[in-house]
Amino acid sequence: MHLAVVACGDRLEETLIMLKSAVLFSNRRLCFHIFAEDSLKPEFEKKLREWPSSYTKKFEYNIYPITFSVGNAQEWKKLFKPCAAQRLFLPVILKDVDSLLYVDTDVLFLRPIDDIWHILKEFNSTQLAAMAPEHEIPKIGWYSRFARHPYYGTTGVNSGVMLMNLTRIRNTQFKNSMIPSGLTWEEMLYPLYQKYKNYITWGDQDLLNIIFYFNPECLYVFPCQWNYRPDHCMYGSNCKGAEEEGVSILHGNRGVYHDDKQPTFKALYEVIRDFPFEDNLFQSLYYPLQSKFLDTVHTLCGRIPQVFLKQIEKTMKKVKGRVFV
Numbered sequence: 001m002h003l004a005v006v007a008c009g010d011r012l013e014e015t016l017i018m019l020k021s022a023v024l025f026s027n028r029r030l031c032f033h034i035f036a037e038d039s040l041k042p043e044f045e046k047k048l049r050e051w052p053s054s055y056t057k058k059f060e061y062n063i064y065p066i067t068f069s070v071g072n073a074q075e076w077k078k079l080f081k082p083c084a085a086q087r088l089f090l091p092v093i094l095k096d097v098d099s100l101l102y103v104d105t106d107v108l109f110l111r112p113i114d115d116i117w118h119i120l121k122e123f124n125s126t127q128l129a130a131m132a133p134e135h136e137i138p139k140i141g142w143y144s145r146f147a148r149h150p151y152y153g154t155t156g157v158n159s160g161v162m163l164m165n166l167t168r169i170r171n172t173q174f175k176n177s178m179i180p181s182g183l184t185w186e187e188m189l190y191p192l193y194q195k196y197k198n199y200i201t202w203g204d205q206d207l208l209n210i211i212f213y214f215n216p217e218c219l220y221v222f223p224c225q226w227n228y229r230p231d232h233c234m235y236g237s238n239c240k241g242a243e244e245e246g247v248s249i250l251h252g253n254r255g256v257y258h259d260d261k262q263p264t265f266k267a268l269y270e271v272i273r274d275f276p277f278e279d280n281l282f283q284s285l286y287y288p289l290q291s292k293f294l295d296t297v298h299t300l301c302g303r304i305p306q307v308f309l310k311q312i313e314k315t316m317k318k319v320k321g322r323v324f325v
Helices: 013-024 038-049 073-077 085-095 113-122 142-146 166-171 185-196 204-214 242-247 263-274 281-296 305-322
Strands: 001-007 030-036 061-066 099-103 106-107 129-133 157-165 219-221 250-252
Touching: 001 085, 013 038, 013 061, 013 106, 013 263, 013 305, 030 038, 038 061, 038 113, 061 129, 073 085, 085 099, 085 185, 085 204, 099 113, 099 166, 106 263, 106 281, 113 157, 142 166, 157 166, 157 204, 157 219, 157 250, 185 204, 219 242, 242 305, 263 281, 263 305
Parallel strands: 001 030, 001 099, 030 061, 129 219
Antiparallel strands: 099 157, 106 250, 129 157
8 A cells, every 4th residue: 555745844743643643553564655855854764763663564665855747846846835736746756656545744544544545446447536525515615615716526625635546647638628639647737737827726736626627537536534624623513424434534734733723633643643652552542532632622623522533443443453462
């Protein structure tokens, strides 16, 4: 199972905590593809070497420089967030990888990656990527109110968790608004950016929305519990899948791991960050999490602790019997 992430600036710790959550709960071996600024490479290598061997044997990793194969590299690098546009070039750079899961640095896995990896098998013959909706309620969604460009569906999609069949992406001719015939993924990226650069707000996510607006048959939409963000609870709970099954993948966008606006999200981040690798999961992770959640009940997200705890408790029970004592 291949997992890709792009880290620039001050995202070292966030990225390591995300990778830690992936290793803690996964069943099968993982391959990490870490795209990072040159200054971060030795830091990643140092930190990953410090992990105990019982965990390092569960994954291998490659660290790549930030590179853009078409257009102006400095333009791409500054699009929305530093280096975020790198994800658009994964099909071009990782030519020997068939499929992968891309996540933002501010993502935490609360169940095995194996479970979202299985969604690849649910793709029909035309689908080549999967994302969750940007919002569940169109009338308060960002794209449906403010977008000045085409976007997928009624609310757009969020690219913070993106499952990709890279082989299909490389082999597909994409419909577009620039020429009557199709373009390959690599051919399309820079002209698309040039056409819409004055109309996009969220950078590469907006470009992905434009691509799948013109190619809706290529996208599989998975439910919100696979990309659960503050928007799903800060105005009241609106992710039905998470209410029923629990959060599967937490996405702490808006910087919520590092301020006090959404303490429920921050609590999960801090507990996974502080968990000593070879300790008992229930004693050193689950119970501290329950305790921290008691301090978040004054917030709308904190009033639904079962949404955050259901899946991680289920996962821990499985992991406990397999790996830990």
